[in-house]
Amino acid sequence: MVTSPRLGTGANQEAIRRHNLSTMLRHVHLAGPTSRAELTTAMGLNRSTIGGLAGELAELGLTTTAPASTGARQGAGRPSQSVAAADDGPFVVAVDLGVDRIIVARIGLAGLVHERAEEPVGGDREAWRVAADIAALVRRVADGAPSGAPMVGIGIAVPGLVRRRDGLVRLAPNLGWVDVSPGPMVLAALGVDVPVVIGNDADLGALAEHHRGVGVAIEDLVYVSGHVGVGAGVVAGGVPLAGAGGYAGEIGHLRLTAGGGECHCGNHGCFETAVGASAIAETVGCPPERLAGLEAVLEAFDTAPPGLGAIGREVGEGLAGIVNAFNPRMVVMGGYFRFLYRLVPGDVTAGLDSATLPAPRESVTLCLPGLGSDSVLLGAAELALEPLLADPVGVLRAPRLSPTA
Amino acid sequence: MVTSPRLGTGANQEAIRRHNLSTMLRHVHLAGPTSRAELTTAMGLNRSTIGGLAGELAELGLTTTAPASTGARQGAGRPSQSVAAADDGPFVVAVDLGVDRIIVARIGLAGLVHERAEEPVGGDREAWRVAADIAALVRRVADGAPSGAPMVGIGIAVPGLVRRRDGLVRLAPNLGWVDVSPGPMVLAALGVDVPVVIGNDADLGALAEHHRGVGVAIEDLVYVSGHVGVGAGVVAGGVPLAGAGGYAGEIGHLRLTAGGGECHCGNHGCFETAVGASAIAETVGCPPERLAGLEAVLEAFDTAPPGLGAIGREVGEGLAGIVNAFNPRMVVMGGYFRFLYRLVPGDVTAGLDSATLPAPRESVTLCLPGLGSDSVLLGAAELALEPLLADPVGVLRAPRLSPTA
Numbered sequence: 001m002v003t004s005p006r007l008g009t010g011a012n013q014e015a016i017r018r019h020n021l022s023t024m025l026r027h028v029h030l031a032g033p034t035s036r037a038e039l040t041t042a043m044g045l046n047r048s049t050i051g052g053l054a055g056e057l058a059e060l061g062l063t064t065t066a067p068a069s070t071g072a073r074q075g076a077g078r079p080s081q082s083v084a085a086a087d088d089g090p091f092v093v094a095v096d097l098g099v100d101r102i103i104v105a106r107i108g109l110a111g112l113v114h115e116r117a118e119e120p121v122g123g124d125r126e127a128w129r130v131a132a133d134i135a136a137l138v139r140r141v142a143d144g145a146p147s148g149a150p151m152v153g154i155g156i157a158v159p160g161l162v163r164r165r166d167g168l169v170r171l172a173p174n175l176g177w178v179d180v181s182p183g184p185m186v187l188a189a190l191g192v193d194v195p196v197v198i199g200n201d202a203d204l205g206a207l208a209e210h211h212r213g214v215g216v217a218i219e220d221l222v223y224v225s226g227h228v229g230v231g232a233g234v235v236a237g238g239v240p241l242a243g244a245g246g247y248a249g250e251i252g253h254l255r256l257t258a259g260g261g262e263c264h265c266g267n268h269g270c271f272e273t274a275v276g277a278s279a280i281a282e283t284v285g286c287p288p289e290r291l292a293g294l295e296a297v298l299e300a301f302d303t304a305p306p307g308l309g310a311i312g313r314e315v316g317e318g319l320a321g322i323v324n325a326f327n328p329r330m331v332v333m334g335g336y337f338r339f340l341y342r343l344v345p346g347d348v349t350a351g352l353d354s355a356t357l358p359a360p361r362e363s364v365t366l367c368l369p370g371l372g373s374d375s376v377l378l379g380a381a382e383l384a385l386e387p388l389l390a391d392p393v394g395v396l397r398a399p400r401l402s403p404t405a
Numbered sequence: 406m407v408t409s410p411r412l413g414t415g416a417n418q419e420a421i422r423r424h425n426l427s428t429m430l431r432h433v434h435l436a437g438p439t440s441r442a443e444l445t446t447a448m449g450l451n452r453s454t455i456g457g458l459a460g461e462l463a464e465l466g467l468t469t470t471a472p473a474s475t476g477a478r479q480g481a482g483r484p485s486q487s488v489a490a491a492d493d494g495p496f497v498v499a500v501d502l503g504v505d506r507i508i509v510a511r512i513g514l515a516g517l518v519h520e521r522a523e524e525p526v527g528g529d530r531e532a533w534r535v536a537a538d539i540a541a542l543v544r545r546v547a548d549g550a551p552s553g554a555p556m557v558g559i560g561i562a563v564p565g566l567v568r569r570r571d572g573l574v575r576l577a578p579n580l581g582w583v584d585v586s587p588g589p590m591v592l593a594a595l596g597v598d599v600p601v602v603i604g605n606d607a608d609l610g611a612l613a614e615h616h617r618g619v620g621v622a623i624e625d626l627v628y629v630s631g632h633v634g635v636g637a638g639v640v641a642g643g644v645p646l647a648g649a650g651g652y653a654g655e656i657g658h659l660r661l662t663a664g665g666g667e668c669h670c671g672n673h674g675c676f677e678t679a680v681g682a683s684a685i686a687e688t689v690g691c692p693p694e695r696l697a698g699l700e701a702v703l704e705a706f707d708t709a710p711p712g713l714g715a716i717g718r719e720v721g722e723g724l725a726g727i728v729n730a731f732n733p734r735m736v737v738m739g740g741y742f743r744f745l746y747r748l749v750p751g752d753v754t755a756g757l758d759s760a761t762l763p764a765p766r767e768s769v770t771l772c773l774p775g776l777g778s779d780s781v782l783l784g785a786a787e788l789a790l791e792p793l794l795a796d797p798v799g800v801l802r803a804p805r806l807s808p809t810a
Contacts, residue, residue, distance in 0.1 A: 161762065
């Protein structure tokens with residue numbers, strides 16, 4: 001970036017002010033209630049400028065001001081005020097679309113979940129029907145919003161390859177979707193105009209764990225998602241790894257065994273074939289028709305059923321390739337890997353140890369998600385909130401936004 | 406970044422000036438000779454500020470000014486002056502340390518190779534001996550520098566895992582190095598004090614191809630390096646992918662076949678075992694003692710020898726995993742892959758097609774390096790030039806720099 005000497009003109013002062021509003025809102029969104037004294041330090045601005053910005057965010061309905069809980073006193077003895085995200089302000093609706101169920105939540109700034117709803121996905125996964133189900137759930141949670149609070153976006157996590165440019169779902173194999181655009185379909189069913197963003201479930205899990213889960217301050221992490229399929233979301237150098245089209249992290253189709261079982265992708269020996277839901281379900285005696293509920297089946301075990309250790313070892317060996325390729329500081333075990341890892345941690349670790357190069361191995365930790373089963377849902381909210389965080393004034397002044405009631 | 410309203414004080418004006426000098430120098434370094442009119446547009450500064458900055462870079466011996474070759478005329482009819490990197494200015498020495506040979510070059514701004522030297526690595530690859538050989542070559546090329554031109558750094562590319570923090574080579578299996586610090590060893594043998602930076606060879610190949618090779622303007626690329634071992638350097642979103650410690654891209658140890666041959670890393674079925682130099686050498690009848698010269702052996706073939714197609718297919722299948730994981734726009738075939746790909750492009754492509762998901766497959770291209778066999782060497786120069794590009798005034802005013810003569 002070139003810092004131009006033309007700073008200081010009216011247009012630039014306005015740009016700086018909006019930039020500073022964004023910075024303050026993002027800080028409060030990610031770090032929680034923050035005293036004005038802390039904001040002064042964090043943003044390198046003086047107290048009166050901070051006060052003006054905080055007042056403006058409050059006027060926009062984005063934040064509230066309260067005495068700082070730390071009780072720290074500044075200057076002439078006045079307690080420092082803290083700035084916090086408003087409970088009744090703008091919100092997004094986040095959607096975690098799984099193969100078997102749709103989870104939807106109304107979520108505000110600071111990742112606060114105000115209301116949630118869940119329905120099973122019917123046997124017919126035709127995109128228009130699923131979109132209608134999503135729209136009904138979105139309306140249900142949006143209707144409970146405080147009067148006047150605007151819905152600023154909808155974020156939908158999909159278990160498939162999502163083109164970043166326009167949210168086209170190129171492939172969601174376990175939904176049977178090829179080249180589907182769920183965003184416009186949901187909007188058509190909903191009958192309102194609001195920005196809709198689509199993301200890959202594992203990418204959004206990684207984002208949320210990095211923003212407010214176990215990976216805060218971890219610049220390099222991989223979130224491994226095990227639902228019916230297997231994928232990964234990668235944060236590298238503090239930035240989500242997207243790849244050229246938005247498809248990075250498709251580790252489910254790394255080959256583990258050249259002669260292995262056939263994968264739905266048409267190849268043999270994919271990681272997903274070795275450690276996917278079908279393989280685990282067979283081992284733990286979960287009937288094929290309950291495949292999508294494997295997470296709950298695994299959760300119910302107190303000790304590992306026979307055979308799960310061998311799958312845990314294959315999980316670890318597969319993760320070794322991922323650790324060698326991405327050199328993360330942390331691997332977050334999401335989806336059913338959460339429960340598998342609880343049951344057979346030693347086998348997973350042994351597999352990892354056996355096939356990771358020493359240098360990347362010694363600095364990586366396997367972790368459970370800090371956000372439990374909500375990583376993907378909260379990531380979808382982060383995605384939908386991003387335009388508001390980047391330019392609160394611009395988004396709230398856009399004419400088309402209106403409460404959905 | 407917070408844009409502070411305190412801009413405009415003396416200290417900040419100095420910071421802005423140094424920032425702008427860096428921006429202009431980097432532009433000329435990467436884009437080549439640039440007219441002042443183009444710089445005015447690119448940097449968003451007025452003509453007199455651009456003139457002042459260009460004058461200052463020229464005074465520092467970094468650039469020269471000449472009539473723009475395009476002959477474009479500006480304003481009152483005066484031809485625009487162009488700013489170009491000085492031929493006789495500061496330089497770095499880049500080192501491409503291979504398993505069999507050391508290539509060293511004196512390289513200036515704009516990646517201009519002024520002089521190069523090459524020697525085989527002796528049978529004894531003990532680090533101190535290799536460092537002494539490197540130092541002798543560095544001195545040879547540095548001695549030919551114009552009088553007064555300062556050596557501002559040495560960049561060394563190593564075929565191994567390099568810890569980014571301090572340049573410690575954690576593992577260079579084909580040199581037999583474990584936890585070796587070549588930087589201080591080279592400096593001790595050289596007897597001068599100059600910054601030395603160490604990087605992984607594939608990472609530096611990726612950097613150079615992105616800066617001035619086939620991957621200019623390509624934000625997501627993978628450079629695959631085949632020497633004795635196999636590795637990759639990744640640029641993601643325009644930024645080199647380092648990972649937590651600097652080890653990202655170790656794709657040589659992704660598993661292709663669970664029951665495959667034993668790899669030097671202790672595992673079985675690594676990509677490197679299937680498509681590494683030993684496997685290729687055996688196929689093309691290259692004796693084991695000439696393994697390190699495999700590139701030249703492959704180069705000498707006009708048509709593919711029998712059996713190379715099968716290896717080409719395995720290369721493609723391995724690249725499929727890399728394309729699924731990183732979703733690059735481009736894969737650059739470096740090292741001996743350059744010649745292998747020329748001989749059996751159809752087999753490599755067929756392997757890639759067979760195992761890549763359609764979405765990442767359709768946007769990726771396999772390419773030969775734009776810099777031929779110099780990618781890694783030029784990447785080492787880029788690494789060593791970085792401090793000068795980031796702060797030319799600060800680096801050239803540092804007291805300890807002196808010509809090496």
